[in-house]
Amino acid sequence: MNKLLTMEDLRALRKDALGEMTARQTCDIQVIVGMGTCGIAAGAREVVTELLKELQRRNIKNVSVTKTGCIGMCEREVLLDVVRPNEDRVTYGRVVPRDVSRIVGEHIVNGRVVEGLVVGRIAR
Amino acid sequence: MVFYRGHLLICGGTGCVSSGCKDVIAAFQEELRKRKLDEEIKIVETGCHGFCEKGPLVIVYPEGVMYCRVEVKDVQEIVGEHLMKGRPVSRLFFTEPLSLDKVPKYQEIDFYRKQQRIALRNCGYIDPENFNEYLARGGYAALEKMLSEMTPEEVTHAVKAAGLRGRGGGGFPTGTKWEFCAKAAGAKKYIVCNADEGDPGAFMDRSLLEGDPHNILEGMMIAAYAIGADEGYLYIRAEYPLAIKRIQTAISQAEELGLLGKNILGSNFSLTLKIKEGAGAFVCGEETALIASIEGERGIPRSRPPFPAVKGLFGKPTVINNVETFANVPQIILYGADKFAAVGTERSKGTKVFALTGKLRNTGLVEVPMGITMREIIYEIGGGTFEGKKFKAVQIGGPSGGCLPENKLDLPIDYDSLIQAGAMMGSGGLVVMDDESCIVDVARYFLSFTRSESCGKCTPCREGTMRLLEILERICAGEGVPEDIAKMEKLAYSIKASALCGLGQTAPNPILSTLRHFRHEYEAHINDKKCPAGVCQALFYYRIDDHTCVGCTVCAKICPVGAISGERKQAHQLDMVKCIKCGVCVERCPFHAIVKE
Amino acid sequence: MQELSLHILDLLQNSMEAGANKITLVVKDAPEEDELSFVVTDNGCGMTAEQCANATSPFCTARKTRRVGLGLAFLEMAVTQCGGQLRIESSPGYGTEVIATFSHSHPDRQPLGDIAGTIINAFMGETEVTFEYLHIYKNKKIKISSLKFGEFLGISFRFDRPEHLIVLEEKIREQLQTIYGGESS
DSSP, rough: OOOSSSSHHHHHHHHHHHTGGGGGGOOOOEEEEEEEHHHHHHHHHHHHHHHHHHHHHHTTSSSSEEEEEEOSSSGGOOOHHHOOOOOEEEEESOOHHHOOOOOOOIIIHHOOOOGGEEEHHHHH | OOOEEEEEEEOOOOHHHHHTTHHHHHHHHHHHHHOTTTTTEHHHHHHEOOOOOOOOOEEEEEEEEEEOOOOHHHHHHIIIIIIIOOOEEEESSSSSSTTTTOOOBBGGSSSHHHHOOTTTTTTSOOOOOOOHHHHHTTTTTHHHHHHOOOOHHHHHHHHHHTOOOOOTTTTTBBHHHHHHHHHHHHHHHHHEEOOOOSSTTOOOOOOOOHHHHHHHHHHHHHHHHHHHHEEEEEEEEEEEEHHHHHHHHHHHHHHHHHHHBSGGGGSSBBBBEEEEEEEOOGGHHHHHHHHHTTTOOOOOOOOOOOOOTTTTTGSSOOOEEEEEHHHHHHHHHHHOHHHHHTSSSSSBSSSEEEEESSSSSOOOOEEETTBBBBHHIIEEEESOOTOOOOOEEESGGGSSSSSEEGTTSSBOOOOOHHHHHOOTTTTTTEEEETSSHHHHHHHHHHHHHHHOOOOSSSSHHHHHHEEEEEEEEHHHHOOOOOHHHHHHHHHHHHHHHHOHHHHHTTTTTTHHHHHHHHHHHHHHHSSOOTTTTTGGGGGHHHHHHHHTTTOOHHHHHOTTTTTOOOOOOOOEEEEETOOOOHHHHHHHHHTTTTEHH | OOSSOOOOOOHHHHHTTTTTTEEEEEEEEGGGGGGGEEEEOSSSSSHHHHHHTTTTTOOOOOOOSSSOHHHHHHHHHHHHTTTTEHHHEEETTEEEEEEEEEEEOOOOOOOOOOHHHHHHHHHHTSOOOOEEEEEEEEEEEEEHHHHHHOOOOOOOOOOOHHHHHHHHHHHHHHHHHHHHHHOOO
16 A cells, blocks of 8 residues: 555545445435426425435434436426335425425335325336 | 445454354355355455344345344355345344344344444444545544644644543543643653453443454544654553454554654654553553553552653653543544534533443443433343343443442433442443342452452552452351441441542442442341342252152252252152252253242 | 525536536625626536527427426526626536626625525535535635545445435535624625
């Protein structure tokens, strides 16, 4: 190994090291939020902020939160998809920050779909 | 760089080594090679996961599935089913002791879910001998941050603001200790890591050293920078060969990379670290005795002041901190004092690692926030006592601590609340006892430990522990007299007041706390000559019940001293003169005809 | 969209959809010069001169799921209603730069809004993108780069863990607090 003479060297080495560890992260539940212009204008950012806070409050660690662009259902934005392992992908529509705690508590934690907000389902 | 689609983490801590993980690792390597998966799946030997009782533990990533008590014969199935076909092997999952649910993911097991891992964050997750894995977990980021933007005073201030207190037992504020040393006169200063863990049943320091050695080194580097030291020692007992090996590897890696040595990362900060192997005397955990031992003298304490922070190793100002204390330091620097201080109670911040042992369903190493109650640790993490057994007491803090009864279970645990309750944080041993444990016998055990570990320098400890032990042995032998209790109390308080070092000052704690909470057991031993738990051999005897005994002869055959006699199909007799009270006959009798009285 | 930071989020999103792996955001808040401006620069696929000229038209979009594209049109509206300027410079294969300048004191100028929330939403889930964020207020500035933060938190390129995103958000808020010191833009 080469000697690390500066902080830059250390950072560069760490960056390489990070790649080797990718496989060791577990995120089995995925939440995907629509973040096209339509999503943003409908309040997607506020929904995500609330979602992150809610997950933090409940100390839930195995959820990954990602975003996607416009999928063409602009009038139903904010769209939020929940994907649990071995279950259907459920799309919620017209989500507002107020709905977040229910989606987290019911669906993400307990696996019970919040039927009233569902706008689509994709079978696995 | 080779990309592995899955990682197979196999625990290589001392606990799992003794339950055979080396053979399991070899079997996995063989099996992966045979199925040509060795370029897809990486085997990683990690440090301790804390759940040693269920070892050898194997965790498969990216799924995070944990297998318990994996044997060589299970390897083929795990590889064939899980790694080839993606079907986890459910029969090896952990079973929750109460609900009997099979839990595949280790984060979802109650034992882990209720924990908050700060010091142990990397233990069991990384390969302790692979520098890159520590780095990838944010390792040495605190060092980098400190060297680029903090002055030594700011570092000390951050540790002080975080409210970190010594994890070795005393609970002295770490930042204050550093401040004393930083302000002490003299250019040459030392940093010392106290890894002379000697409490019976405690192994958190060992796990930290084995599981995440670079974290300890980074903590020491930060402390050295704060106090202005350029040389340091890790005092590790020779009974921890794996810990010594891992630390040595880590030091060599750091030296090779220039993270130890002169002008670290281009800064003005220089540090060299050395290992000093201790011979395993309990008293060497006391800081002045530890200093004497490093200096090459006999490991005996001296009186304080002067404190080591002013006049320590080789007469120079020295900071001595426990392993777990150092383990917390990089996190404080990296994420800030507030983040650290957000966890815990008013006066005890952060988390504490406990070695949970005794009569419990789940035993192992647990890290919990300060302020958690004993009930949560014992029942929610530990799964409670075994079926049909009643909780009696929990011994906390090892030979310096005390026993707490059931009515103290809801006490939020921190340094101060424990002292008030007559126990002590100590280094964090938690031994749970049920109604089959005799409190007087436990006190006797700890006294015999401190008696034999007393260095003999001061009279109160050398003679006092001896006399206390004599009284306890007499009580256990059924020869106690009512005055004994008062005599012990008087002796205990004078030892506490006059002993030279922490070992002597705390040695009477096991007696005092049990006298406080379990006086009735002492009285039963002394006045009624009875041991309620049936442990003290002199205070009970066995009897064969004529009506229940069918004369099957099992007991007569099994008795090692031939104390049982009788004809076939006739009630047997037990000769109490010959009986050594080993209890084998009780265990073996199919008709429960042998009773203890 | 009621806040400038939402327009910024939209621009960042555009950049990522253009396949950029390096995006820079500069926010300049200069009440003394009566100027509030932001610049988003990326190294994505870029646009031809013709696409560039039509970029702010609501009936021009590259996507297939719908026929309208409103993002830049909204931004243009926000700019023109307060006498500002919008400039888009782009070259195919090299990337795009969007510069929006507003009159700081104009009553119709939208507030900057929750910039920290915007940044973490933009960072979220991205694997290959390097962000640079520079915020200048009067003569003080802060700089945050996603690469540095990823390393800092010890995670490998995937910014999708709630706990990490929240740490980052707090960090940005904290830093903004240091340069604003209680004042608002």
